Amino acid sequence: MDFIRKQAYLIDFTLSSLLRRKGKNLGLLLVYTLIVFLLASVMLFTHALRKEASIILQQSPEIIVQRLVAGRHALIPADYLEKIGQLRGVVSKRGRLWGYFYNPSVKANYTVMAPEHLELTTTEVVIGAGVARALGVGVGDYFTLRSDDGNTYSFQIKELLDEDSELVSSDLVLISEKAYRVITGIPEGQFTDIILSVRNPREVRKVAEKLTEKLPDIRPILREEILRTYDSIFSWRQGIVFVLLFGALMAFVIFAWDKASGLSAEEKREIGILKAVGWESGDVLRMKFWEGMIISLSAFMLGYLAAYLHVFYSSAVLFEPVLKGWATLYPQFRLTPFIDGLQLATLFFFTIFPYVVATIIPIWRASVTDPDAIMR
């Protein structure tokens, strides 16, 4: 109880002390907040993207079977579906048709696909929001694709893909299977790849193993591997940004050290007075520690809040280029907020921890000032 009361007195004095030196402390607060803002933005953004990606990927098939010829991805014959036969754990299997189309006029890569669940006539197309924006078209307008034999095929846009799925569907173009085969020249009896649904996640590996035994020229791509790779890449990208920001962090640490060491004559005098009237070195140390804590916590909260607003309400305008990738068809989307203890702890170690460490020695030096000096 005594301890709490004492801290309350010290905090009271600290607050009034901070307010008496608004200029210096405001400057420090600003820089500190900026650092927290930068780091928190990166973490929140990447984390949210990663979560988003994993949620979306939940709908992708557990196993994608691709055929390799001389180490390169090749078309897969439809009779492989029978060759796969009945594998325990496989709930369904089907062939997929999809590929990339480059449109030089907008310098964009489309992903063109024949969807399973959509009924399209040979002249209808469904496109993603990014494609629509890039071409400036909407429902009812016309969309063309150029085939390998030089012919141009026109489609009427039936609908645009849902905004909610923009993150993965932004560059998607969906046409009927027949239209796809005509444009690409892929004959009946061949697919781009085969997908399998496996109910029990523990059995996915086993199924993959058996597939490679049965069909030596295929490679199975597991959804869990994709998720793992995404995870890895996002972590890695985050890490790179942090490493780049290390310079900023060092500058901040030096700045903090400097501010803490550079006591004005007035501040030195105040500490001398405190010690002369009965404050012990430990009390002064604690008071200075609270000063640091108040500034740190304020900066942390303000910076984090600003980062939150930045990432989740303005879609992280500052970071898009680095973290999303190189595509010209940027999806527009709202991320779902995700916060967790890991983030906060990491952020704490990159901001408050260095600040405290940088200021320990200057604070100590200030606190052990000889009160004797003040009598002279």
Next chain:
Amino acid sequence: MLITLTDINKVFNQGKHNEFQAIRDISLQIEAGKVTCIKGASGSGKTTLLSIIGCLSRPTSGRVTLDKEVLSGLPERFLTDIRRHTFGFVFQKFNLIQGLSVLENIMLPAYPLSLNHKALKTSAQQLIVHFGLDRVMHNPVEWLSGGESQRVAICRALINKPQILIADEPTANLDTRLSQEFMELIDELRKTGKTILITSHDPVVFDSPVVDRIVEMRDGQILES
């Protein structure tokens, strides 16, 4: 409270090229309940002596005893604790904290003692009223006159109810009238049983009838006791 100093020496910057002996072999007894004035020119070591008596610094050698307790060997932390409860300081330049009010300045020495806030405030207010500062209680100390500032400094020195009051050149920044008023305050305090130690080279102080004993210092030594 009887303060005894035995063979006190104080050396600054020991072992370095600018080594300086401020106090040489001083033995002294400060009587309880009396007003003692230490007289001497500047540089005579009286401020150093004061800070040793008041436990603000430690002697290089020698012993300081308070009643029977030896203080000189104590580490800073405990010295501070004893100092808080035993000594009240009034400094030459008052040394109030700018930006804080009169009330806050007075309460300041008691903060580390984690006393009940209400009780502390009441004690402070009692002192404020006693010393005629109630009208300026919430004013920032920058607005006060010299005399008012000094009274605030005295209140601050008294907040922890110390037995001994130490004042270093208290009248240096005051005119004659205020200096005399100051001595009247000292007289009042002496009558309440406090022990008072003043350093000064102001005749208003050392010639005052309030002073019971004069100790003269020169070059770090006592001339007469």
Next chain:
Amino acid sequence: MLLNPAILALILVSAVITLMLMLASGFAIQLLMLWDIKSGSELQLRLERRTYLISVLLTWAFVSELISLILFVYNAESMSGQFVGAMCATGVLNVNAWGWPTLFLKISIFFSGATWLTFNYLDNQGFDYPLVRIKYFLLLLITPLVATEFYVQTRYFLEMNPDVITSCCGSLFSADAEGVAAEVSSLSPKAAVGVLYGSGFMVMLSGTWYLLRKNSALLFSVSSAVGFIAALMSIISYISLYIYEHPHHHCPFCILKSGHDYAGYALYVPLFLATSFALAAGVISACRKIPSLSASVEIYAPKLAFTALALFTIFYAIATWLVLRSSLTMESVWW
């Protein structure tokens, strides 16, 4: 892999803490050589002032070490998706030989730090700094521990290879796999119950004895340390099974997840705190013969012991409740 921010943070913090402790050790050596409480010289004064710096450095270092322990576990948890075969933190720790040692070192540092801080606090109550020499000597022992942790942790992270198949808690914590973790979980539930409540009984008994008779605090500390280890073993071989409601899921980390109502925290927090308080009580009580400290010891040791007992009670109560409320019944299988 190494560039994950949490990993960067952990390495950074470990490095800085090691440096802080090395700095403090440097001062400590100086202090041990030159300390003379009786002298009023400027040197002695400087040394006394140094003690404040060392206190602050170490307090901050140990608090950070605690947070880094928590971050380490969280991080292992969140990285489980990046390793084949790792279902949770356990799998991530198994990725190479340095994972579990890092965790154990962090836990040891936590307890060493708590003990040191206790010594420090007590020393400050005595006007002649009676524990100075012991304290700083202890510090010189803790510093290598911290440096080792830094080294081991860095190796762990550097040698992490996400493509390596690792065993997840299922195969590690199954009774026929090799290694310490497997042995622990192969404690039969009956044996685990015996170990848990047996050691618990010793802890409560020695603690109560101390509170009543004010002696044998050391016995209390030792039985608490044993109780701590016994508790961890029981969590793995017995309590976790009831929390997961699965007779073969032994992992000690999955209980920290939200899916299990964060039961892990309710178990680990009281357990760790209780053990540290009990150790502190023993440490403090050992100093009761020192004249300048005897008053403080009389006040604080019982308080610490009481708090430790209360927390242990909470731990055992929660552990028992978690088992009783579980839907898992192994009647006639285990009992």
